[in-house]
Amino acid sequence: MGLTMNEFTVQFIATLLKFAVIAGLCINIPPIMVWAERRVPAFMQRRKGPNRVGIFKWRLYGLLQSAADAVKLIFKEEVVPEGAAKAFYHIAPVFSVFPAIMVAMAIPYGPDIQLFGYTIPLSVIRVDVGFLFIFAISSLAVYGVTIAGWASNNKYSLLGALRASAQMISYEIPLGMSLIPIVLLYGSLDLNTIVIAQSQIWKWGVVLSPISFCLFVIAMFAETNRAPFDLAEAEGELVAGFHTEYTSAKFAAFFLAEYVSMFVLSCLAATVFFGGWQIPFFDIRSLDVLIGIPGVSGLVGFGVLFVKAAFFMWLYVWVRWTIPRFRYDQLMSLGWKFMIPIGLLNVVVTAIVLAVIRF
Amino acid sequence: MVPVEHYFVLATVMFFLGICGALFRRNLIMVLMSIELMLNAVNLVFIAAGRGNSSLDGQIMVVFVITVAACEAAVGLAMVIALFRKYGTVNTDFLRILRG
């Protein structure tokens, strides 16, 4: 608590800057992902995909298509369905976006950097229970979906919301259970400590606990309601699920929340299983001294994490265009009868092995 | 540092509101929610008292209270569903078999 005036000011401004950068990044994730989600399957299916929209003659591989889409989406007419619970209908997108962006603040994006003689951590919210914080806040995402479905006064919305909330609370358990072995292995709930512990490739989470990694990836898809687990918005059955009645900017907000939570879970997977901002065989934190510019290590660490997260984002798109949708009972039996027992067994075996090794 | 008594007053208010809800709401689910409110008031007292007496036992008690609250909610809601299946209502005015 011995903060001096200067240090407090620097940390305060740094926190504001970090918040602005991360929030800006989160807002820019959906357009890029929408573009990727059209170009990647086009590449897989040997067709062109959107490539026309551009500024004058620069087409940028159709990257501006999603900008055009965003503009179109925001300027559409806003329709509130009759008989909707007005207050809840309007507040549901906030319930959806808030947890997604809040969780993005707790990911460590790089090593602590030294600027002007002050140590600045590269995550906006630094708590010693980072893991629990992420789980706690991301478990609030269910409310956005549920309230949206209930408030729109539409049976398809309600069915979609019920499906989505049942799915999300079911798959939260394997998601949490897959990360308990990691907490046991590295002995900390602080994400930054876990990243620092993964300095070599044989210390990565994916090497030490591959079963955890498999469980995490499956649960990650289910948690974000993405294919092959996108039953909540199965077009053939439920129109569009919980956001059937949403238009314009509110619809865009649900879109934003979905893609941001995908990004956050990708970052978490990279952080926990693939060493976060660390590169094997080289300590990024020594870059500051090597190059001589303070803060370079932070930028490089951020880039490394981003590349690793981009792999998972790509995996999302890849799986979406490869695996058909599950049936609802298959989804539930996969979660409760397969993943939770395996997860429990994984925790017990890891604990026993660790106890034997450390004995 | 805030005096412990302030937390106690807040918890008392919450507990009283919970009692009112549990007594006067006719919806069974609302009764269960009011009970959750009362349990939370108790949690607040545990944590504040634990901190005021520089002890950790308050926080540990809260872990147990949350466990019991989760069990209570699960069993209680299961009973609500069973009652709804049998009688088609969860209004306590109509559930009066035990009243003779």
Next chain:
Amino acid sequence: MFDLPLFLNSSLLSIGVFHFFAAMITIVSLLVVVSQHPVKSAVFLVVDLFLLAGLYASMDSHFIAAIQILVYAGAIVVLFLFVIMLLNLKADSIKGLRFSAPEAAALLISFIGFLIMTFNVFRGQAPEGIKGGFSIEAIDANGGNTYMVAMRLLTTYIWPFELASMLILLAIVAAIVIAKKDKILKSLIQKELR
């Protein structure tokens, strides 16, 4: 000169924060109890739990704050909301609200209890508890709040902890048995449908 860090560490700010949280919690708790539609009550309950978690975090109990949001807001209230939607409950009508004699007596007694408690608190007669050895400085020196809580929970309180796990197992079985559909009823319905 206005010294911001000193102000931030002073008791004035923490009391201000507490009063803000206290006012919010009181209002939201009231809304939980008086909202006519159960869904509204459930949403206000989530807000209430979130504010309480903030209060816990301001008392350096980060672990409990996280558990509060994770278990209460993330699981229990979702369950409530889920059941409300599953049963498709409508808003309560205020007309049906009436007092019966035992309820009025219970309210009176609890109100008297409330007055006694508040009075005692303001008189400053709260009994002096046993001072434990875990002041905030001692906790920080020994590895932080989460570590200390875990150590105490898994050594001194290991048997209650195991009992709690048995209780959860019991609750799972009980919930499934109670909410399971009646088999005889089901076969009867199927016979009717045929």
